[in-house]
Amino acid sequence: MPPRTRATIEGLAKNMQIARARVGSAPLLENIATLIAPPGAELPEPEWVSAALEACEGELLLDLHNLYANALNQGEDPLSYLRRFPLERVRAVHLSGGKWIPEPRGTGRLRLLDDHVHDVPPDLYQLLEELAVRVSRSLRVTIERDGEYPDFSVLLEQVTLARRALARGRMRSGVGVPRSDGISTLGGEIHL
């Protein structure tokens, strides 16, 4: 978890240049989840991510559960938080789940841990819908699950919910074409 400063953006931009030169294309940058408010921050996360992507001329892999967890852990509204990110740079999306864990030392408070072993929470589909309203390009959406797998039908249901959220967003933005199953043909791809 680097500090969110101008200096770390400079370092990131240099590293991206190296990666671009060696690989031949730029990797997508992903926003990460954190249980700690990084010390020494000069910028809040959305503005730091915006500045980092601009410096790198990069594109974003937007992990909606990471964004959701960070927003809630900081006491922010996830939808408002999402709108502050550079959504025009989003190329791909991750969905996953997590769990609330108690803070140590008996504070009585909880923080949301992104753990990839729980179902995608309903709020995330609302964030995905909002994203689809604001991003016109095709989105590649991946549902991440690293263990404690439920029945496959449960995972398929999450794919369906993601498709519907994407379709609702496309319809709201005026670019979607509804099919008989309610799924837009311009939503994007959903992967497990």
Place this chain on the structure above:
Amino acid sequence: MSAQAFECVLARLYSDGAAWRLFCVAPEPLLEEHDLTAQEREALLAIDRIGLEMAVRSYALKREKCCRRGVHRGAPG
């Protein structure tokens, strides 16, 4: 070079259990080992200690899982 020193302290706190425990009890000796500005020292002394403890435990668990699987997955997704 100071920005690097600041990141170095953070990396130690996140990944070195002994350094983190020392910092919890008496942060000054650990900070003395690094070439930090007064502002950086202040930021580290004001660190979200509860969040730090939760992050340290979470990262340790992830490292342990990776070791068990024999893979390095890199940063969490």
